[in-house]
Structures are given as C-alpha cells and as structure tokens.
Amino acid sequence: MERYRERVIDHYPLWRREGFTIKPYSVVYEGETIMDEDWQTASQLMMQTLLPGEGVKAAYLILHKGKDCNYLVVSQWADHNMLRMLAYRSEKKEPQNYRDVTASGLSVCVWDMQIHCHERNAYVQHILRDPENTNLIAYYEDLYRNGSPRA
Numbered sequence: 001m002e003r004y005r006e007r008v009i010d011h012y013p014l015w016r017r018e019g020f021t022i023k024p025y026s027v028v029y030e031g032e033t034i035m036d037e038d039w040q041t042a043s044q045l046m047m048q049t050l051l052p053g054e055g056v057k058a059a060y061l062i063l064h065k066g067k068d069c070n071y072l073v074v075s076q077w078a079d080h081n082m083l084r085m086l087a088y089r090s091e092k093k094e095p096q097n098y099r100d101v102t103a104s105g106l107s108v109c110v111w112d113m114q115i116h117c118h119e120r121n122a123y124v125q126h127i128l129r130d131p132e133n134t135n136l137i138a139y140y141e142d143l144y145r146n147g148s149p150r151a
Contacts, residue, residue, distance in 0.1 A: 007111045011143040017047055021140055023060040027111045032065035041096045046074050055080040056127060060119055062112050070095055073112055118144035
C-alpha cells in the first residue's frame with residue numbers, strides 16, 4: 001500500500017453538448033499528464049452515456065490518470081435528486097481503450113470523492129435548497145478547487 005498523497009485536481013471550461021452542461025475535472029497522479037486525446041475520448045464516451053430524463057440536464061466528468069490505470073467517471077444528475085454514475089477504465093498500454101467497469105462496483109477513489117462531495121453540496125445549495133428558485137448558472141460556476149471543497 002502506498003502512503004496517501006494529495007493529487008492535482010483541476011477543473012476545465014464547461015462543455016455544452018446536446019442540451020447538457022458538463023463540468024469536466026481531472027485528477028492526476030504525480031508524473032502523469034492529461035493529453036488532448038484524453039479529453040477527446042472522454043467527451044465521446046460521455047456523450048454515449050448521457051440519458052435524457054427529467055430534471056436538470058447537468059453532469060460532471062472525472063478523468064483520473066492514476067498510477068496503474070486510468071478512470072473516467074461520468075456522473076449525471078437524474079430525477080431531480082439522484083446521481084447516475086458510470087465508471088470506465090483503461091490500461092496504461094492502451095490509454096484510449098476504456099471499458100465499462102460500473103458493474104464491478106469500483107468507481108470512486110478517495111481523490112475522486114473530493115469532487116463528488118463538492119458536487120453534491122453545490123447541487124443541494126443551488127438546485128434543491130429552493131426548488132422554486134433554482135440557479136443553474138451558480139451551480140455551473142461552483143467548481144471544486146484543489147484542496148478547498150467549498151471554494
């Protein structure tokens with residue numbers, strides 16, 4: 001087991017695709033880098049997984065370049081207060097070849113949980129706290145900043 005160390009977590013400009021607004025994040029193990037083709041693959045995979053439904057057309061994506069493999073975690077708000085989450089994994093030797101590992105139950109690590117915690121709190125604050133006056137713009141602008149879950 002390796003000792004816990006913080007990882008760089010970044011957010012990127014919002015994506016707008018087919019009526020959805022997506023908040024993209026990255027988590028990077030020391031020495032790893034995110035390439036343009038990583039984001040292209042993430043975008044394509046995400047668009048294949050988003051489902052139309054009731055409620056807010058909002059989602060967030062975590063692209064995690066880990067020590068031994070890579071993960072994409074797609075999280076889509078659904079039915080007003082539910083989170084639909086799918087996980088994909090690629091091996092280092094084939095970084096663009098992601099396979100669905102949702103059914104394995106492994107989808108969220110301790111670094112990704114920081115983003116999930118922030119997104120849950122932002123969604124409650126801007127969408128659910130006052131359903132008559134939801135503020136999607138504020139939700140979209142409320143981004144996790146490394147080391148500060150409520151920056």
